[in-house]
Amino acid sequence: MGRLLAWRLSEKGHQVTLFDSGGLEKPAGACHTAAGMISPLSELFHCPLPIYQLGMQSLQHWPEWVSQLEQATGTRVDYRQKGSILIAHPQDRNELLQFQQELNAKLGSDKHDQLQWLDNKHLRDLEPELDRFDQGLYLATEADIDNRKLLPVLLKVLKQNEIEIRENTSVDCAPKAIHTKNGSEVFDLVIDARGLGAKQQISGLRGVRGEVMVVETPEVQLNRPVRLLHPRYQLYAVPRANNQTIIGATEIESEDRSPISLRSTMELSSALYSIHPAFAEARVIETRVNCRPATMDNLPVVEREPGLIRINGLFRHGYLLAPALVIQAETEISQLTQATEQVS
Template identity: 40%
Template sequence: MAKTIAVIGGGLAGRLCAWQLAQAGWRVSLFDRGGREGGEAAAYIAAAMLAPLAEAIDATPLVTALGRQSVARWRRLLEQLPEQVFLQQAGSLVVWHAQDKPLAHQFEQQLSRAWGGDCPAQWWQAEQLASEEPQLAGRFQTGLYLPDEGQLENRQVLSALGAALEREKVDCRWHSEVSPQQLAGQFDWLLDCRGFGAKTDWNAAQGSRLRGVRGEVARVYAPEVSLRRPVRLLHPRYPLYIAPKPDHRFVIGATQLESESGAPASVRSGLELLSALYAVHPAFGEAQILELSSGLRPTLNHHDPEIRFNRQSRMVEVNGLFRHGFMISPAVSEIAVQLIQALANDAPLPEDEAGLIRRQE
């Protein structure tokens, strides 16, 4: 008889894990306080950037390594989904205004140190910039191209994973907010993927501390603007990225505030994001603002993700993906599923040289 598992939390990590567990023969029930569209999840407002090279400057070595592993995994995962998902893998471009040129050299130095001696970043001069990004011609004289990076359409991913869960006969219980304590004893195993929603339970145990870090993004429709890849603007106060999505829609982000406020995006954040957007290209001045959104990223004090397990309570917890959810979730979910399989079958635990897996007993 197939083993049963309850996955609590239907955001990106929860959906990926539930789908893979169902494919592995588990009888899966998924509980989420939100709906199938994923509107309650941090992934719903994310830009879904797959940018381990660009993020290496601020991210930990573990996150960078997980990001490098996940970029290739995404293409294989998307091929299995029942709905089409936008995937762009044309690299990303870092630009700056003339007065901020020192930031570019600082960025390159930090990137080289973080990535190592084989850093693939390339300097593009004005001619190549004009060829690769025609609408930026004349606005920037130099850029730093980061190859192999990509992006997804985040809400398409959530929708496609919802369809994949239905195809695998996962018992999806949307609009059902539950705790692990409420489900104890009803399933063979529990998997907690609630992100920030698990703060109380996570922090009740010894170990790393979970908090929410607020982020705000804008979505605009700009039919007069075309970009072939995500563009990052270096700025002394607020670095900005512009992620071009299908149909001339753009996601612009992102602020990062040490706050657990769930309030709507502030006027200040909106002004900063949109002013920087206009500085990249004045045609964005005619763009339609589709939404200004805010959300909390589940963050551990060391900024790495963790997978915790407790054999006695038969529970596994996945948390701390911070602002890197789309970038690292394929690798993290794969390790989590391997761990659950090993625990359920009394097999050796998967190799974990990076220390992602923590015993909580």
């Protein structure tokens, strides 16, 4: 959130200083752990309507923003809008029906053709490796972004735009002031996007542990994110470059960031293996654990007071929601700027 906002504000001519308690090459935040799915429809099954509405707004901005970033830095980000596919094993077919009913009820007149049933032939046309499944659901509007490419590209563009970057500097945020262990600095406006680092300031903010694995095999080639619906496990598989696939994610009410548990490893691996047996020989090249910053109702918060905006609670939706929240912040900042100009 912080990096994206810093980039947008610097493009608009604001003088920006970016603080981070850690190093920016390998961020400690949830942003570096995430799978990068931008999936408003899939998330709507578990979440209230505003997540879907903000997510649909974000989908309108990502393609243009990614293209601007790629042009400015000459580096690819790998944004893909090829939809996503939901499947279930024959004995769990009701999961697909339930998903469809739930979404249609929540979407009401907005549903149009956003969910398409796929029979075996259409499923194979889109994802030849899923030929053992006889049906699925296709959510054509969904996208995903390679966050491990986006974050360095954002850092590169921030350096090109010559914004001031202060790494390894833990801060406290106050209206028009940043406090560090070396003293205080005054700014026209402070934007607090510290995720769980702002726990003392955002009422009810909590961490929700999430674990993902990265596996590698040339044997299974998926073209887009695939979700397996199951009564007990929820699995997604997000294909990345170099024959890699991110699989996830657990959702555990805990702020423990210790390494992935054996149980989670087994559940994620066996669910993946049930999609395609060739995943059995995939190599596990990385496991990632982090905590998602979440509010009590799992909705994002944008809090304002003169000289301070706090944006937090992005939960499992950082990439899904960030552009929509950035636009909200930009609108408020431009109103503030206009009001200040009128006074002076």
